[in-house]
Amino acid sequence: MMAGYSHTSRKHPRSRSRTRSRSGPDSATLGIIGVICAVAGFFVLGIILGPVAIVCGWLAMGRRWSGTRQVPALIAVVLGAIDTVLAIVWMAGTASPGGMMF
Numbered sequence: 567m568m569a570g571y572s573h574t575s576r577k578h579p580r581s582r583s584r585t586r587s588r589s590g591p592d593s594a595t596l597g598i599i600g601v602i603c604a605v606a607g608f609f610v611l612g613i614i615l616g617p618v619a620i621v622c623g624w625l626a627m628g629r630r631w632s633g634t635r636q637v638p639a640l641i642a643v644v645l646g647a648i649d650t651v652l653a654i655v656w657m658a659g660t661a662s663p664g665g666m667m668f
Contacts, residue, residue: 593636596626600642604649612653619646 591599600622607615623642 593626593628593639596622597636597638597642600626600646601638604642604645607646607649607653612649613657616646616649616651616653619643619649622646 600619603615603622604619607619619642623639623646626636626639626642
């Protein structure tokens, strides 16, 4: 009889953290990536980087609003939303007949 296949060799099954897939970035990394995208979106390509920041922040928060949140993830969502709104306002302002926002 092999020792590795008996039922008494391991009392507890693997924990969730050990069996979870490690193929993607963790939540702290996603939060930081979201903040970087949000800050960069204020200067260039806000219409693209804003939603990217929102998605990264949302995934870093675990796709839920309740419970504990990481600060970078929340900052990424808020700044990404501001980024997106400002980009839409800027595009609507340049599409007006005057061609200038201010």
